[in-house]
Amino acid sequence: DVKVTQSSRYLVKRTGEKVFLECVQDMDHENMFWYRQDPGLGLRLIYFSYDVKMKEKGDIPEGYSVSREKKERFSLILESASTNQTSMYLCASRGAVTGELFFGEGSRLTVL
Amino acid sequence: AQSVSQHNHHVILSEAASLELGCNYSYGGTVNLFWYVQYPGQHLQLLLKYFSGDPLVKGIKGFEAEFIKSKFSFNLRKPSVQWSDTAEYFCAVNVSGGYNKLIFGAGTRLAVHP
Numbered sequence: 001d002v003k004v005t006q007s008s009r010y011l012v013k014r015t016g017e018k019v020f021l022e023c024v025q026d027m028d029h030e031n032m033f034w035y036r037q038d039p040g041l042g043l044r045l046i047y048f049s050y051d052v053k054m055k056e057k058g059d060i061p062e063g064y065s066v067s068r069e070k071k072e073r074f075s076l077i078l079e080s081a082s083t084n085q086t087s088m089y090l091c092a093s094r095g096a097v098t099g100e101l102f103f104g105e106g107s108r109l110t111v112l
Numbered sequence: 113a114q115s116v117s118q119h120n121h122h123v124i125l126s127e128a129a130s131l132e133l134g135c136n137y138s139y140g141g142t143v144n145l146f147w148y149v150q151y152p153g154q155h156l157q158l159l160l161k162y163f164s165g166d167p168l169v170k171g172i173k174g175f176e177a178e179f180i181k182s183k184f185s186f187n188l189r190k191p192s193v194q195w196s197d198t199a200e201y202f203c204a205v206n207v208s209g210g211y212n213k214l215i216f217g218a219g220t221r222l223a224v225h226p
Contacts, residue, residue, distance in 0.1 A: 004155075033214075040121065042202060043156075043216040058213065090156065100146065101214060103156040 003027075006091050006104040013111050019078040021107050023091030031094040032074035033101065034058075034066060036087040043090065049074055081111045114139045114207050118217035125193050125224050133188040133220050135203030144206035145186040146214070147177055151199045159201070162186065173197070198224045 007022035025032065031050050035043040035058075045058030049068040063085060067075040074093075078085055088108050092101040119134035137143065147159040160171025167179040177188045186203060203217040 035216075040218055042116075042118075042218040043204075045213055045215075048213060056213075092156075100158045100161060101148075101156075105155045 004091055004093050004102050004104040006089075006107045008107050009105065011107060011109045013081050013109065015080075015082055015111060017081050017111075019081050019109065019111075021076040021078075021089055021091075021109070023074045023076070023104055024072050025074075025091075025093035025102070026072065027093065027095060027102070028071065029093040029095045029102075030071070032068065033092040033094070034064075034074065034076045035090045035092065036060070037090055037106070038087055046076065046089075078109075081109075083111050085109065086111045114205065114215055116203055116205050116215050116217035118201075118203050118220050120220045121218065123220055123222045125222070127195055127224055127226055128192050129224075131188070131190040131193045131197070131222070133201055133203075133222075135186045135188065135217060137184050137186070137203075137205045137215075139184075139205065139207055141207070145177070145179060146204040146206070147171065147175070147186075147188050148202045148204060148216075149199045150202070150219075156202070159188070193222075193224050195224050195226050198222060 004025045033048040034046045037043050044060050047066040049055045065077045088106045090106050091104040094101050115138045117136045145162040148156045149159045150156045162169045162179045170176045175190050201220045204214050
């Protein structure tokens, strides 16, 4: 089974802090994604990566950056956290270009 | 811009009732279609998918969905729901071209009462 592991299930940060969310997948997938999930808005794509050191902006990249130094690891960075970034963050990976996404359990971030 | 619409945000049913959740997308090209489910406290998982061929696809746990190209729809159905189907359901569309990102609908929360 594909396993996508997100390092932190729950985080509480203060406004202005730098936040790192880590995601690791164990299936040698090329594609990795970061979404945020908010009630009534579904999942919105923040960034995705189709290869090591390659990244593309999703629909809501503002306030976020990403890093993909190794194939199995995709990090989401909030340079200066703000209260409107309080959300559930979901990491996913995908092997084939049109295949299904495999999701991690999510990281619930609260910014005070 | 491409979008996915799920018509019902909240659905409440009794056990054994039939279920149909609507999903429409706005994209004229080739698409791959998915339904994902998120049970309480669990991660998102794939329920079923359509890539090509028979427009009626069957998924896990008795769910099925029908792709109607002329209506840009991919509605999810189940003839008889169970309490364990209580979850949030997301329709998603994989848009061809570019890097094939997956676009999700807003989700439908289903509550099934015994």
